Amino acid sequence: MTALPRAILFDLDDTLINAYTRPDLAWLAVAGELEGHIAPLTPAAAAEAIGVFAERFWADRQRHRRGRLNLKATRRKIVRGALPMLRARAAHRLADRFTTYRDEQMHLFEGAHETLDALRRRGVLLALITNGDGPGQRAKVERFELTHRFDHIQIEGEHGFGKPEERAYRHALAALGVECHEAWIVGDNLEWEVAAPQRIGLHAVWCDHQGAGLPDGSDVRPDRIIRTVRDLIT
Numbered sequence: 238m239t240a241l242p243r244a245i246l247f248d249l250d251d252t253l254i255n256a257y258t259r260p261d262l263a264w265l266a267v268a269g270e271l272e273g274h275i276a277p278l279t280p281a282a283a284a285e286a287i288g289v290f291a292e293r294f295w296a297d298r299q300r301h302r303r304g305r306l307n308l309k310a311t312r313r314k315i316v317r318g319a320l321p322m323l324r325a326r327a328a329h330r331l332a333d334r335f336t337t338y339r340d341e342q343m344h345l346f347e348g349a350h351e352t353l354d355a356l357r358r359r360g361v362l363l364a365l366i367t368n369g370d371g372p373g374q375r376a377k378v379e380r381f382e383l384t385h386r387f388d389h390i391q392i393e394g395e396h397g398f399g400k401p402e403e404r405a406y407r408h409a410l411a412a413l414g415v416e417c418h419e420a421w422i423v424g425d426n427l428e429w430e431v432a433a434p435q436r437i438g439l440h441a442v443w444c445d446h447q448g449a450g451l452p453d454g455s456d457v458r459p460d461r462i463i464r465t466v467r468d469l470i471t
Contacts, residue, residue, distance in 0.1 A: 241361050242440065244415040245469075246406065247387075248424030249367035249374065252444050253349045253466065254381055257339070261288050267334045274327045275320070283320060283331070290319035306370045306394055309336050345381045346446070348467035353386045355470045363387045364409045366422075368429070370394040389413055400426075401433035423466060427457045435460070442469070 250256035264287050268280035275283050294315055295301050304311035312332040320328060356363060365387045367374050371394030378384055378392075389412040393399030396408070410420060417438035424430025424444060431441040443459035444466060451457070463469065 241356070241359055242421050243419040244362035244364065244410070244413045244421075245356065246364045246366050246409050246420060246422040246434075246439070247353075247466070248400075248422075248426065248430050248444075249365060249377065249383075250369070251425045251446065252346075252423060252430075253353075253365075253383070254343055254345050254377065255446075256343050256377075258446070260291065263335060263338055263342070264288060267331060267338050271327075271331055271334060274330060275323060278320065278322070287316060287319040291315050294318070302399075305368055308370070308373065309333065312336055343377070346465060348465060350382070350386070352466045352470055353383075357386065362413045362415065364389040364391060364413055366391045366400065366405060366409045368393040368399040400429035403433070403437055406434050406437060406439060423463075423469070427451075427455065427459075431459045432457045 251258055264284040265280055268283040272280055312335055313329050316328045316332040371392050374392045389409060391409050399405050421440045421442055422430050422434045423442040431443050435441050440460045442461045445462055448464055
């Protein structure tokens with residue numbers, strides 16, 4: 238094991254659990270299930286239109302923050318915007334099936350528990366810092382048996398602030414009783430877990446589960462890149 242810091246802040250979604258990767262395939266799957274309800278649209282056409290609309294929707298920071306605090310309602314809004322030809326009932330059915338499908342497919346990444354437990358045995362303080370609504374994110378934390386593995390759990394919907402706000406990182410650090418230079422942050426989002434925390438002195442570890450590498454033209458430079466959190470201890 239390499240030299241470790243006093244504390245590590247972990248992201249949740251798509252860092253410790255596989256939650257939101259490949260939305261295009263998820264939309265295609267649920268559109269296929271509900272093909273009879275979206276006719277004459279084909280599942281492929283529906284999924285493509287939703288993907289294009291969703292990308293524009295989530296690109297707006299204010300909409301992103303509001304939307305992630307009520308994902309079910311936001312997904313209904315996205316489907317209605319992308320597929321205006323659908324009746325509201327069909328659009329809501331498609332959006333709600335996407336929500337349940339995501340929940341069904343969600344799973345803990347291999348080695349996540351073992352990594353957290355190994356870090357705790359080495360005396361590293363651990364915080365979970367995640368965006369999203371309180372009830373939804375808290376349910377994931379409990380479902381995947383993460384509660385007892387962290388010294389501090391910070392959910393945007395419960396605290397009223399989240400990444401990439403500076404106070405989100407500083408609040409977690411204060412809860413652990415450590416300074417910026419004594420801590421790492423690990424996550425999959427280049428803005429939330431790399432660029433923003435680096436500005437206050439955190440060591441940023443980018444989790445690139447897909448092995449895709451940094452996007453072309455990106456000026457964000459993680460201090461370290463890993464494929465899985467297990468790489469932290471191997």
